[in-house]
Amino acid sequence: MKIIVLVKHVPDAQFDRHLNGERYTTDRDESILSELDEYALEAALQLAEARGGSKAGNQVIALSMGPAGAVNAVKKSLQMGATEGVHLTDDALAGSDAAATSLALAAAVQRLGQDGPVDLIITGMASTDGETSLVPAQLAERLGLPQVTFASSLDVDGGRLVARRDADTTSETVEATLPAVVSVTDQINEPRYPNFKGIIAAKRKSITTLSLADIGLDAAQVGHSGSWTTVASAEERPPRTAGTIITDEGDAGIKLVDFLAAQKLL
Amino acid sequence: MAKVLVFIDNPGTALKKSSLELLTLARSLGESVVALNGELHSSVSTTLAEYGVSTVLRPSSEDLDDYLVAPKAAYLAAAAQSTGATIVLLDNSPEGKEIAARLGIRLSAGVITDVVGVDADGTAHKSVLAGSYNTACKASTPVSVLTVKANNVVPEPAAAAGAAETVTVEVPAGSTAAAARITAREQKVASGRPDLTDARIVVAGGRGLDGDFGPVEELADALGAAVGASRAATDAGWISHDAQVGQTGKTVSPQLYISAGISGAIQQKAGMQTAQVIVAVNKDAESPVFEIADFGIVGDLFDVLPQATAEIKKRKG
Numbered sequence: 001m002k003i004i005v006l007v008k009h010v011p012d013a014q015f016d017r018h019l020n021g022e023r024y025t026t027d028r029d030e031s032i033l034s035e036l037d038e039y040a041l042e043a044a045l046q047l048a049e050a051r052g053g054s055k056a057g058n059q060v061i062a063l064s065m066g067p068a069g070a071v072n073a074v075k076k077s078l079q080m081g082a083t084e085g086v087h088l089t090d091d092a093l094a095g096s097d098a099a100a101t102s103l104a105l106a107a108a109v110q111r112l113g114q115d116g117p118v119d120l121i122i123t124g125m126a127s128t129d130g131e132t133s134l135v136p137a138q139l140a141e142r143l144g145l146p147q148v149t150f151a152s153s154l155d156v157d158g159g160r161l162v163a164r165r166d167a168d169t170t171s172e173t174v175e176a177t178l179p180a181v182v183s184v185t186d187q188i189n190e191p192r193y194p195n196f197k198g199i200i201a202a203k204r205k206s207i208t209t210l211s212l213a214d215i216g217l218d219a220a221q222v223g224h225s226g227s228w229t230t231v232a233s234a235e236e237r238p239p240r241t242a243g244t245i246i247t248d249e250g251d252a253g254i255k256l257v258d259f260l261a262a263q264k265l266l
Numbered sequence: 267m268a269k270v271l272v273f274i275d276n277p278g279t280a281l282k283k284s285s286l287e288l289l290t291l292a293r294s295l296g297e298s299v300v301a302l303n304g305e306l307h308s309s310v311s312t313t314l315a316e317y318g319v320s321t322v323l324r325p326s327s328e329d330l331d332d333y334l335v336a337p338k339a340a341y342l343a344a345a346a347q348s349t350g351a352t353i354v355l356l357d358n359s360p361e362g363k364e365i366a367a368r369l370g371i372r373l374s375a376g377v378i379t380d381v382v383g384v385d386a387d388g389t390a391h392k393s394v395l396a397g398s399y400n401t402a403c404k405a406s407t408p409v410s411v412l413t414v415k416a417n418n419v420v421p422e423p424a425a426a427a428g429a430a431e432t433v434t435v436e437v438p439a440g441s442t443a444a445a446a447r448i449t450a451r452e453q454k455v456a457s458g459r460p461d462l463t464d465a466r467i468v469v470a471g472g473r474g475l476d477g478d479f480g481p482v483e484e485l486a487d488a489l490g491a492a493v494g495a496s497r498a499a500t501d502a503g504w505i506s507h508d509a510q511v512g513q514t515g516k517t518v519s520p521q522l523y524i525s526a527g528i529s530g531a532i533q534q535k536a537g538m539q540t541a542q543v544i545v546a547v548n549k550d551a552e553s554p555v556f557e558i559a560d561f562g563i564v565g566d567l568f569d570v571l572p573q574a575t576a577e578i579k580k581r582k583g
Binding site: 011013016017018019024026097098099102129130131132133134135136137138140141142144145146147148149150162163166167169170171172173174175176180187227228229230231232233234235236237239240241242243244245246247248250251252253254255256257259260261263265266 | 339360361363364366367368370377379389397398399400402403406407447448449450452453454461489507522543544545547551558559562563566569570571572573575581
């Protein structure tokens with residue numbers, strides 16, 4: 001099987017995150033591999049391992065689009081066990097919205113399919129920076145593939161995949177033919193940590209760098225000029241400040257109800 | 267006048283509050299047209315007319331529900347094209363966002379999610395990076411697709427009720443060819459509580475509950491609220507994963523968020539930072555949740571919550 005996993009280098013949510021410049025792009029200092037993408041990678045590794053791993057010709061390709069630093073997301077993926085890494089990088093890509101991002105990723109997937117068909121593209125359920133969840137569905141639409149989003153389990157048998165997805169009031173079993181785009185939730189597995197062997201092995205794995213020209217796009221199709229949405233203004237919200245804090249002296253429940261009544265929330 | 271297309275999926279016999287909010291918003295932006303999927307009951311038809319809807323579109327095929335989103339997006343694209351709508355509004359559910367995603371590609375239209383307000387010129391307002399910025403965004407394309415969060419518009423019928431005409435829209439052939447098929451659907455046990463993402467009030471519990479969600483559920487029921495949970499609580503299996511609020515769960519922006527026994531790690535804060543009023547109950551006075559609470563109680567939730575529940579019941583008679 002040939003599986004592409006989309007991995008994104010995102011600002012660490014443990015720190016304050018900032019928008020910069022006149023176009024309000026995300027400040028990518030202190031970035032890490034998106035936590036939600038680790039589940040996607042783990043799902044791909046398990047599918048590959050169940051089929052005899054890389055010795056049996058299974059490929060797990062970690063693909064990241066982003067500036068120079070995004071290569072770190074690819075490196076971490078290689079340490080976890082991806083067989084190959086691809087870094088799509090070009091200055092013109094900066095500021096791409098979901099539509100432009102999905103265009104570039106679709107072109108990269110097609111390029112990676114030139115030397116053998118891609119069976120599956122797996123992503124996380126959302127990025128932890130933009131958090132729109134738009135890219136997997138848009139990538140599927142652009143590639144003309146079925147999408148299975150928010151999968152909480154995933155099995156592949158021959159040319160078919162079966163997944164389970166849970167919504168608020170229903171849970172569904174879904175089937176699709178391969179190739180397909182799948183996004184997985186954080187319920188699907190427990191991602192592994194890179195071990196010493198994995199870290200050493202990763203040093204010997206190659207990372208392919210692709211530019212816009214390599215995937216057949218030009219600068220006007222991506223970045224701000226290729227995006228279909230623009231950010232007109234962004235204001236940092238004043239941080240929430242602490243209000244009244246009381247210590248329970250036996251009547252805090254009643255004081256809570258008084259507060260709710262005063263706020264007209266009852 | 268701009269045409270605004272609102273997607274309403276399987277309303278059953280009554281429109282959800284979030285649908286009424288979309289219809290109210292649509293009317294403020296132009297002439298509202300509804301693209302409906304599923305059965306159109308007369309009660310829903312009446313409400314649509316009351317909300318000033320001029321046209322109700324229905325799909326030519328009835329099997330859209332047998333597939334994941336792709337054919338619904340194809341139907342909606344055909345509906346937008348046939349009506350000449352320049353704005354399409356959907357709810358902000360995971361499915362609403364995915365339909366919007368595919369629709370955006372089909373119409374070459376910019377998609378903006380998590381919208382909390384829309385200006386007359388189509389500029390959408392939303393908060394990003396876990397509530398740390400308020401942004402104004404606009405689609406630079408002829409059509410914009412917006413998914414709107416619940417609880418940001420007060421539903422209001424039109425001054426004068428219209429009479430909506432019904433028109434069938436041809437679902438493009440082949441729209442199911444590359445779609446994943448739903449082969450089984452299990453209804454989960456209904457809690458009778460509001461949906462977490464749409465709820466006006468959320469009561470959420472965490473590690474401090476030590477496995478017992480009773481006090482949280484009882485307070486939620488007294489307030490007519492939804493029940494939420496921290497990741498620690500869902501990972502421990504104390505409550506279903508659907509209840510998880512936070513960066514890897516659901517982002518909620520209710521009018522009132524009551525946090526009980528949750529320390530307020532950053533991912534949790536990220537999920538509820540845009541709530542209008544935050545109340546926190548925690549034994550540990552050092553919990554980060556107190557930094558953002560409008561009203562904080564340092565105390566044992568097993569004392570405070572039942573007392574509050576009893577007091578609410580008493581006052582409501």
